[in-house]
Amino acid sequence: NKEWTEHTVAVVLPMENGLDSHWKRTLGMFATNFERAFKNQDKGIRLNFEYYDESTADIPKLAKDLAFRDDIYAVIGGLYSSNAEELAAGLTPAGKTYFTLATAEQLIRAYASTGYLWAMTETDITQCEVLLSKVINYGGKSVALLAKDNDAYGQTFLDWFAFQSKELGLENKGVFAYDNTTLADMARQAMQSGAEYVVCVPSEIEEIGPMLQISEIQPRDGTSRPRLLFSDTAYGIDVLTVYGDITEGIEGVAFGADPESGFDVSYKTFFDDASTVGEAQLYDAAMLIGYAAWLRLLEPEVPLQKALRRIVSGEDLNMGSWTGEDMGLVVDALSRGASPYVKGASGHLRFDSKVFTNVLATTYHNFKVYNGIYIILDYNTSDGGNRTEATLAGWNWKASQMQDFNDSGDITYPEHKSNWALLMASSSGWSNYRHQADVLAIYQQLKESGYTDDHIVLIVEDDIARNPSNPNNGVIRVTPNGDNVYEGAKIDYRTSSLRLKDIADILTGEKSDYLPEVIEASENDNIFIFWSGHGMPGAMCWNEDYYAVTGDVLAPVFMKMHQNKCYRKLLMMVEACYSGGVLEKCEGVPGMLFITAASGNETSKADVFNSDMKIWMSNRFT
Template identity: 30%
Template sequence: MSSENSTGSGWQNSLTWAQENIDAAGGINGKNIEFVYADLGKEDAKAAAQRLLDDPSIVAVIGPDSSSIMFNIAPDFIKKKKVLISPAATSADIFRAFAGKKFIWRTVESDIAQMRSLLLTASQKNFHTAALIVSDDSYGATFFDWFGFFTTELSIKPTGIVRYDQSKTSCEDSMVEALLGNPEVLFAAPSDFNTAICMIKYMKKLRGNTKLLFTDGGVINSIPATLGADAENIEGIGLTFDPLSGFGYAYIKKFGIDPFSDYAYAANLYDAVLLIAYGLQRSDGKGGEDLADAMIKVVSGRGEKTIWDADGVRETLTLLQKGEEPDITGATGPLDFDSQKQTDVTSSTYCLWKIIGHQYICQEFIYSGYNKAGTISSDLSIFNTIASQGKKQDLSSTGTVFNPPAKTGLWAIILSTSTDWDNYRHQADALAVYSRLKKNGLTDDKIILMINDDLANNQLNPKPGEIYNSVGGPNLYQNVEVDYNPINLAPQDLYDILSGKSSDYLSKVLKSKESDNILFFIVGHGEANGADFNQSILDPQDFTETLNTMYDNKMYRRMFIEVETCFGGIMGENLNAPGVILFAGANPWENSLADNYSHELDAWLTDKFAYSMVTMMESKPDMSLNELYEKLYLQVNGSHVSVFNNQAFGDLKAINLREFITP
């Protein structure tokens, strides 16, 4: 933890209080708990983690409160088989990367739950339009990733999504951009004090009609003191204790301060200590794998219910010593973890706060376990939320009759638009599609492969000459023939390749004919106005016009386009060419999420939509495109798989996937 935490010293209060209650109950088999501190405000996080890992007397580590630090040190704890439990690291990437790795735990839900709670609050207040401004870092990433998904589920129209540049001294340009669509509510997720102050001052100066609602990034004790009257009535949401547990009242009685004002994660930290203590009681004081397995058993108990206070701690330790399996409740509420992979709790309590009289006052408690948007089982982490049936497209209508000639051939265009190791997953996705087509018998003369090709021999690659889209999967970099590096192309070059217009530097172009099917796979980054392409944008209208030209020139029989980018649906909104269908992993306001994290490569190996699509290509090639949509819609979490131009394509129930993946 850090002594420089901006929300107070409550973390020390929670630690000592939990320690007192455990020791008063007789400790762990007669032994008291002892804390060894690493102050990340004064010590490098990686060095501190290594020091604690190397100390055999330390059986578990609590912290850090930073998601980026948690992500960086978690692989070391997994390798060393030592439990790491954070009460405050809320990035969704923690669960996405480390779920099921039994040494990594959190007593806090990810900020997916906070984003959902904010939007549910807006919906209940009858706001119909919303915008989001977030920091461009690990804190802002989860809000950025899930805003579009939940606005879709709650039928709130998004008007803008802005990531602000923390290096700039003023937030005003970003605020202007976020407010361009005149939203009824603007959600703000600042990651530092100065930006939060700037946002408040700008909205006060603007005197507009847009409501400003902060995430817990606005819970900084020095804000009311700094702004005085200008801070009054500022509102937002933040994590807090379960009001039904009695923790808040007991905390005030013991320490003379509301835990929400003292340290927002006070209850979560208290519960982290209890969970380790209960695990140690069950493991007979042993750390490592014994402790991790014991903690899984502890949170799975459904016997006698016990609570968090001194008497409850004593009762729980006694029951565990007898070999029983109590159903434990902490200061944050029931300590129910993901039933399949543990790591995360399945519910939290949030506070809808307002600054009144220079203090953060909780106006309303919001229990995330009762609030639903999307489809999620109550025993799973919120990260597993998928799109609801009510938002699924009805593709039963065939629209315009399109009767192409019999298929005689297949062409494929595979485009990965990104570069560098950080974007490993994009080229891996492209190569996974390429590899599947080659295995199905499509030859390189009928495939146009466009990738940067900077991964296999990258200096960061611990496996030179190899590329993977899953941990333990096959090497995808075998007999690969790259036709173009997108960094050397402009959008018009791509359109010329599609249109069959060769030139001195475009030697390989599409030479398909009226009886050929085409598979076009696009993967990379995306913006609200199109897919990224070599520091430019693939404009959706230009894209549509190119496809119409291809139709006029009789260059395809049917074309299946797969778009794996954030906001990918924007590429299909204006699509109208006969015989063309576009599947996007995300709608025009959503992010598309990475998947399959490799600790060894320190990279995300794939994207969820692309990986699911390739899996279907391999396992169920004879399914109809309608069934493919149904499967993908339910498999891809965090976005709404969307289909475009089906009305001009034909009956999706009568057209199968194999048509586009085998010659």
């Protein structure tokens, strides 16, 4: 005779190769346990689940449909990061609560500000660190990365691998980015790079087979084959179903259940099967939605997002974990107005306290396929549990790897009289909004600091402020509600009207009818250069010329400036991928300092995603 309030939750996950049975029995187990949680109450919450196959569905269309269905209480899904981004793009701007199992860092940065995205794992920044920590724990000294280019999942690894390997004291033998046509070639290069370990990051399980096949090829020069460490894509019942015997020996890292919760043991007992990647997180997402629905039933004026934030912010007594009895204690505590500390199958359900977007601690399983099944070798987590194999242990290398900025010699500077600046956005087009926005923001900062327009050379394409895609004509911002950095800007040149030689002439003060605005500095003047745009390994781009600026081209320009006494001190800051590899070639020119957004092996990172305008407004380094 209990009074039940029912809500429908859409579940968008891959359903092929046996995965559908895993999701359905996990949520069936949740539904049974959650119903038991209300045994002491005269009313309760039931969640019903609608299932959609993310491998075959038209994700943008599905996201739009679910966003505007009043009967859909929340959405859980997106095991694959590319699909999760499309779901977030359609769901969160419409105010639909969305829980995801995807791990791409860019997804979190893009949609955290909406307030409706809940990520049930840490991002792959942590997974990349865990994989590299395993190399150190195994005694390895050198690594290489094999990951997919222009892919939401692979991009996090491409962004962070070079930085983390350097900080951990590992020799980076190369970052090998592949697409759908170059997988075999890039895999071969990675296997023959001389690295002891190759971190393999397949974005789809179909990419695992070629990686394994090519790893069997004997490397050149008689060196031993590298040991492969796979990311979480290689963990799952679907991998064993697709590849069978050739999976034997695969090892790597995957997120999973907290071993102290007992979830995996209970799952094995109930279903005579091991859980697959993401099942613990799926269970916990449903549990949080259920708790929030119960809190709203008790306090109808509380919106769903606020209810969720209250649930994950509880500081009272820990009521246990994920079982029916444990959930019953939480339900009873909420009914008394208490704020219990909530744990789940995946561990501590604590979210960042600012935007409540992703969980702060994830348990990673170090797995290996043995006799056709996955076995767990050990665990990594940052939650402080006593089972922790400290993922940060390797960072102890950092103290001995810190860059030494000792004085390279005595330099006597002449009297300082004035300042000059050269500000350049080397890209164009709406999708590159952030480059011009950041240059204009720096321009406004310089003006506020006393620079005058006759001492600033400003180069931007100027195709953003009045672009047809811009909903605010004549306005450019670096934050959604920030100042208009385009206002009052005195633009000297359009990017497309200049060649690389012109930049050199501007820097060395070679004025002409073609170049009326140049840097007319002397040995008494400081020069600030800011460059924002795209970069490639070994070069920085200028519009469509991908390899426009290399260190070999730039270094003679700076040396000429030194010889001609064109500056007192020069500071150049560069916002571009791989830019450190270019500016390293310019080291050694007296009185010059270079600061780059990335080393020669790293990408730089966009920041402040505007979900309405569908662009990044700024860059993280800038």
